[in-house]
Amino acid sequence: TISTTLTETFTSTLTSIVTTTATTTFSVQNNGTASSDQGVLYAKISTSQGTFEVELFRNQTPITVNNFVSLAQSGFYNNLVWHRISQGFVIQTGDPNTRNAQGDPAPGELGIEQAIPLEIVPSLHNVAGTLGMASPANGLPSSQFFINLQDNSASLDGKYTVFGKVISGMSIVDALAALQISSACGSSTDGPPAQPSSAMMISVSIQNSP
Numbered sequence: 001t002i003s004t005t006l007t008e009t010f011t012s013t014l015t016s017i018v019t020t021t022a023t024t025t026f027s028v029q030n031n032g033t034a035s036s037d038q039g040v041l042y043a044k045i046s047t048s049q050g051t052f053e054v055e056l057f058r059n060q061t062p063i064t065v066n067n068f069v070s071l072a073q074s075g076f077y078n079n080l081v082w083h084r085i086s087q088g089f090v091i092q093t094g095d096p097n098t099r100n101a102q103g104d105p106a107p108g109e110l111g112i113e114q115a116i117p118l119e120i121v122p123s124l125h126n127v128a129g130t131l132g133m134a135s136p137a138n139g140l141p142s143s144q145f146f147i148n149l150q151d152n153s154a155s156l157d158g159k160y161t162v163f164g165k166v167i168s169g170m171s172i173v174d175a176l177a178a179l180q181i182s183s184a185c186g187s188s189t190d191g192p193p194a195q196p197s198s199a200m201m202i203s204v205s206i207q208n209s210p
Contacts, residue, residue, distance in 0.1 A: 052169025
């Protein structure tokens with residue numbers, strides 16, 4: 001049975017929701033520094049299975065995208081494991097305890113200390129290829145995010161911030177989702193990868209064009 005809860009402790013208490021259509025003033029120049037330009041942002045995510053690209057919904061979810069960009073540019077996401085593979089549902093990453101494929105063999109409990117509010121946008125849905133923020137036990141997301149492998153709108157919409165979508169390389173996401181699950185978790189379809197080194201998020205680079 002696949003759990004439809006996307007959290008950093010695998011429990012959820014949703015307490016703060018921001019409904020927003022505002023724009024943000026954050027962007028990235030060619031030299032990687034911040035500016036006030038309001039152009040579209042993209043992220044190139046390099047993994048042990050290959051590279052895929054995402055469009056970030058900066059206009060609709062400015063707080064979330066600003067947080068994601070800041071973490072990416074600081075190197076926070078480098079060499080983390082896609083620590084939850086839920087086949088036919090999502091893949092999830094962003095736990096610093098998994099850096100360099102080390103740490104807890106059943107990860108998923110950690111994020112950064114500073115949380116951000118949920119940004120629920122009614123027009124954005126948890127369809128295949130979209131990125132969403134996982135929520136920790138206090139109900140507010142921080143660093144962990146997931147990618148939907150199928151249309152999960154019915155179970156996830158209104159609960160998690162949707163802040164981007166895969167625009168190239170969805171086959172790489174599917175390859176990560178097809179990795180063998182660790183037998184230690186008691187499930188063959190939902191849990192940490194059996195070989196974390198095969199499920200690494202090597203780097204995330206932010207750019208102005210795909």
